[in-house]
Amino acid sequence: MPQPVITLPFVPAQLADLLLAPAADANALHQQLAAQVDPRDARRLMAAAHGIAAQRLWADAA
Helix, strand or coil: CCCCCCCCCHHHHHHHHHHCCCCCHHHHHHHHHHHHHHHHHHHHHHHHCCCCCCCHHHHHHH
């Protein structure tokens, strides 16, 4: 069954929330984001979101 298409946010902090969600698929999020914006911009947004998600995970672990 195909995944429903939603408009992803262009804010790295909001994308980080999606990455930290259970059963999140970073590749699927990147592909969908790249379909919405330029692929280079999608990579930049995802890289920033991954950094924020990692900071949140480290903060929760401390």
